[in-house]
Amino acid sequence: MHYMRFLRLPSIERGRSNFYIKIVVTISTDLGDSFLDPEEPIEISVIGAYPSLKDGQKTLVPVILTPGNAPRWRAGMRVLKMDLPLPSDQIETVQVRPSNRKLAALGTFDMYPATGEGLILGAYADVSSSPATRAPAACFRSLRLTTADTAATTALQVQEDIGDSIARHIWDAGILTVSLVADMCLRPTAPLSKEPLPLLSAILRRRDRPLNFLELGCGIGTLGIGIARVLASMTPPEQGEAGHVLMTDLPDAERWARANITRCLGQAQSSHGAMPRIDYENLDWNDGKDGVFGEKAQSRPWDLVILSDCTYNDMLPTLVQTLSAIHSHSAQRAVAEDTPTDTKIMLSTKLRHPSERAFFKLMSTDGWLVEEKTILPLPVLNAEPQTVEVYLFSKNIKMKHQWQ
Template sequence: MHYIKLLRPPEVEEGRAKGSRQPSLKIVLAITTDLGDAYLSPRDPIPLSVIGAYVEKKDGRERLVPVSLPLILPHGTISQDAPKWQAGMRVLKFSVALPLQPLKTVQIRPFSPQLTALSTGDICAAKQGLIMAAYSDVTQPGGLLAPSVCFRSLRLPVAGQLLQFEEDIGDSIARHIWDGGVVTVSLLADMCLESSGRTGRNILPAVRSILTDSSQGPLNILEIGCGIGVLGIGLARTLSLRHNAGTTRVLMTDLPEAEEKARANIARQIGAQGAGLVDLDFEPLDWEDGKNGVFGEKVQSRSWNLVVVSDCTYNTDTLLPLVKTFSAIRRHSASQSLGDNRPVETKIFLATKPRHSSERAFFKLMSDDGWITKEQAALPLPMLDGEQQSVELYLFEKMQS
């Protein structure tokens, strides 16, 4: 999959359109892979759409009204031609004319819906490579500082429900959305929501049973290495739209520097349908502490049915602490539930998009530590250029001694 990445905040410029006093919006972007390590090189140029949204008040209520923004050519005239991304590009700069109404947000996406990742269903059923749109708030001249973040949006398989995440503007790999989390969340939405298709139900029945079987009692889910929060928040939002979500808890963990962005994305869920039905929180966790069973208060407060992790096996230096942290969490959960009618048997759900053969060392470390694969699958990830990729999914359980 590829992503439209804003390289700087959209900038409002006064009076750029010829014969008009209306301001324009300058946009600088690239279309790259999730890590920004390769630029999209399409066979044919890909036209882009720029769609703004302004706030309209009616009957005491506010709603966002979309409006298409026309391109401004270098000599200042307005054209209906779309800006185009083509092979060999590293950056695309252009300006679009702004409407009379002050815009609240702007969306930049492929002109063709068939090339755009608009919903979780699009990603699960993709027959070709897709591009994910970028959204940004628009700061009017004389207003606050330009936004340092943009956000992504995907429709869930429930009418009117969106999943949104913010990430930093720029082309670094930190504080950004990654393929593994996006694909896995899309699959979980497909598998858990009644109105969805059957992809997840077919390929990962044991995972689906863990997430949807309310007869097993309260469900506690711990995410390791959450990054900006795509997997944990997406899972929480998906489960919140189910009728039995009231007992679900999702705790995301990562290094302290991840907390600001993770909490910002947790805050974005406030007010969404069902958001209050799942207890969603964050706590710092360093695997160097975790491997020795040293956890924060929130991790220690309960036993964990499922540990989820996405895109965390790329760094071979951290694989052993990661595996040892899994085992320490399992021991903690077993001790917490000692004496219960149904003692907790912690399972690990891992999603990874393999990027290098060295990552396979993870599976040997898991085996050496007594973990066995209960279920596995691979979800294709078509690309608009280059070889098709995939996201691999594994459910592990501890070998009984």
């Protein structure tokens, strides 16, 4: 799929007779290595929001900034620059997205199940008219958690970098897997035989006790926070804590992961469900392979280890050894706490190179077996078909499996 991206922070300027906002965007893939090349021009909507007080409470009022001759993204473009007049200098937030609803990813149902929509994910940015109080160099994504049968009760919001680092951006596998999990957990219960991943669905829907999730290579936190928001939506407040989600990565990711945890917890104050506890801790797989974990990772047995788009790098043996070390730690911790725990792995990946298949052979050699698998089509516009593969691994389970 494609993503609208701010190439710089939107800035509000004063003209001779009015205010205007300068916006520079592009539309590219998750890695930024390919630009959208549509057959027909795509009209772009820019929606601002300004503050208003109602009953003593601050609310944001939306206003369309492109009501007439809307800008268009055309084949061959790399950058779209816009100077748009403003009703005032009080605009706090700007959203850019396709005007055509069938092209815009507004909710998880737009991406899974495949509906032919959800082709382009819009972007938001906070703005300021004062150079002294410029917003940080970040934008954010907002995606309603929806299904075919239910309206959105909450949304996933994640902040990402305005810059070139692909490690600090949203990736295809994470956002599509969140859409899958939302569909599994938020729509009315269906027979497990009709689920694409019935065993995973059963784990996510468990109610006998709060579940513990450990994420490896979390990046900005799309998958971990997305699962936390889904759990909160399906857990009534009276049930108490909905579980524990610990996100881990290298120190470079910490700032962004923590910023998104803070954003998520801020949203949770206005939600109606029980929010899982969400935390972050640095974890280097070079340490993890030797069973060296931080205090938080050691604090409990883990029901489900989750990771997305982590098979692209050259540390596959180290990753597999870390997964096995987590399984061993969890087994020991479960015995000590008398808490039956069978740690499983949920992996989602958009395979970008044949060499990534080595991961599955390494997992098999280390005693991991695939319990179930599904292939999800990505929404794409004027491009070759693309997919995300989702696996549930279990260790030391006697079952027949043939690698595909």
